[in-house]
Amino acid sequence: MSKINANSLTIEFDTFGEPEAKPLLLVMGLGGQMIAWDENFCQQLADAGHFVIRYDNRDVGLTTHFDDHGVPDFKELVVEFMTNGTVKVPYTLDDMAMDGISLLDELGIEQAHICGVSLGGMIVQAMAINHGDRILSMTSIMSTTGNPDLPPAHPKAIEALTSKRVDDPKHAMDRAVEVSKIIGSTGFERDEERIRNKALESYNRAYNPDGVARQMAAVMAHGDRRPGLNQLKLPCLVIHGDIDPLVPVTGAHDTHQNVSGAELMIIEGMGHDMPKGAWSQIVNGIASLTNQTSATVPGDA
Numbered sequence: 001m002s003k004i005n006a007n008s009l010t011i012e013f014d015t016f017g018e019p020e021a022k023p024l025l026l027v028m029g030l031g032g033q034m035i036a037w038d039e040n041f042c043q044q045l046a047d048a049g050h051f052v053i054r055y056d057n058r059d060v061g062l063t064t065h066f067d068d069h070g071v072p073d074f075k076e077l078v079v080e081f082m083t084n085g086t087v088k089v090p091y092t093l094d095d096m097a098m099d100g101i102s103l104l105d106e107l108g109i110e111q112a113h114i115c116g117v118s119l120g121g122m123i124v125q126a127m128a129i130n131h132g133d134r135i136l137s138m139t140s141i142m143s144t145t146g147n148p149d150l151p152p153a154h155p156k157a158i159e160a161l162t163s164k165r166v167d168d169p170k171h172a173m174d175r176a177v178e179v180s181k182i183i184g185s186t187g188f189e190r191d192e193e194r195i196r197n198k199a200l201e202s203y204n205r206a207y208n209p210d211g212v213a214r215q216m217a218a219v220m221a222h223g224d225r226r227p228g229l230n231q232l233k234l235p236c237l238v239i240h241g242d243i244d245p246l247v248p249v250t251g252a253h254d255t256h257q258n259v260s261g262a263e264l265m266i267i268e269g270m271g272h273d274m275p276k277g278a279w280s281q282i283v284n285g286i287a288s289l290t291n292q293t294s295a296t297v298p299g300d301a
Contacts, residue, residue, distance in 0.1 A: 003062070007095075007102035012062035013055035017046030022136075022290050023109045024050040025100055029118030030161075030219075031212035033061035033202050041279050048287040053107070057123070058091065058099055059211030066090050071210050072217040086221070090214050093222040097126035101134055113290045115139035117274065118247060119215060122146070122222065125255075128236075129228035136293045137235040138259075139286050142244055142272055144251025145258055146224040154245035157183050157272070161246065165209050172203040180273065183246045187269010188277035229258040236262040237289045239282060241270025263289065 001014040013034065024045060026037050034054040042052045056063035069090035077087045100123065104112055113136045116124035121143020128138045144150060153161075160182040166172040176199035177192050184190060236259045240252030249266065256264040265285050267278050274282065 001062075004103065004106045006106045007099050009058055009064040009099060009102075011055055011058075011064075011099065011103055013053060013103060015054075016042040016052040017050055019051050021046070021049055021051040023104070023112035024052050024286070024290065025104065025112050025114045025124075026052060026054040027100060027114065027116035027120035027123045028054070028057060028060075029116075029120045030215055031060055031209075032057075032118075032120075033205060035061075035201060035205065036198070038274075038276075041274070041283070044279060044283045045286065048283055050113070050287075050290065053103070053112075055100070055103055056206075057096060057120075057215070059214050060208060061206045063099075065208055065211055066214055067208075067210060069214060071213050074213075074217070074220075077217060077220055087217070089217040089221045092218050093122055093126045094130060096123050096215075096218060097130055100124075100127055101131050104134065110134070111136050113137045113139075113286075115141065115286060116143065117141040118143055118272065119219060121255075122219065122225070125225050125229060126222070128232055128234060129225065132232065132234065135234055137237070137289050138232075139237045139239065139289060140252075140255055141239040141274070141282070142241060142247050142252075142270075143255065144247050145226050145229060145254045146222060147226055147251075147254050148224065150250050150254055151248050153247065157245040166203070166207075169200050169203050172207070173199045175199070183244075183272040185241060185269055185271040185273055185275040185278070186243060188275035191276065194276075226254075226258045229255065230260075232259050233261075235289050235292045237265060237285055238262055239265045239267065239285060241267050241272065243269065244272045246272040 037054045114124040121140040128135045160179045173196040238256045
């Protein structure tokens with residue numbers, strides 16, 4: 001793993017595959033560190049012909065935290081939004097999108113394929129909308145458009161996501177397992193040992209719940225992306241589980257409908273996670289999409 005200065009941040013990242021392969025930038029979801037992109041999954045993408053780049057979003061992991069901005073008061077944000085139609089937050093999804101673009105800049109990559117999961121899907125949508133000339137294809141996984149008329153998350157999923165903070169490694173592992181039972185996939189084998197190990201690794205690496213709250217505020221402030229998505233003209237794949245209780249599958253259908261020519265992959269039995277049993281389907285879908293175009297490799301004529 002390496003650090004790089006980009007967009008006035010110190011960004012932690014690492015890569016898989018050969019630099020001359022197709023660049024593929026992976027963007028993780030709410031509060032998720034880059035290690036949530038499993039190394040074996042990343043290697044499968046690399047074996048499919050990609051130069052895979054994963055990184056910690058701002059405010060999580062080993063990338064710059066914004067602790068000086070404090071913790072958002074969501075009740076105040078709701079009142080502010082209802083009064084003014086906008087909210088003031090430490091940063092927006094547009095800023096988070098610029099982090100990824102700036103990372104590509106520092107790596108000397110002119111154009112890349114992008115793939116984001118959940119909040120990361122919202123971020124790659126913002127990347128494509130704001131920096132379309134840099135994007136070769138977009139894969140949006142278990143995400144949504146910001147359409148306020150779509151069905152909300154299931155109450156139990158919201159309760160799980162906002163449950164009491166953990167205060168030690170054991171609680172972190174226990175909470176991860178309990179959350180996975182509520183929002184995870186039921187159509188695939190659940191590997192509780194892997195879930196516990198990943199939770200422990202994440203806790204020991206960098207535990208920053210205040211950063212998660214600031215990321216949630218960024219989502220609230222971003223609003224409806226449909227007008228921007230309607231302007232996109234690039235290969236796009238939308239992937240979603242049919243039983244996702246946190247981001248209902250209607251978010252996938254709305255994304256698919258608002259990006260011209262987008263492909264839609266609904267995975268039966270998948271919830272709001274990426275079970276190992278679905279990896280091959282996801283990897284094959286991404287590889288099929290990225291094969292539709294190729295990057296401008298630095299140094300090419």
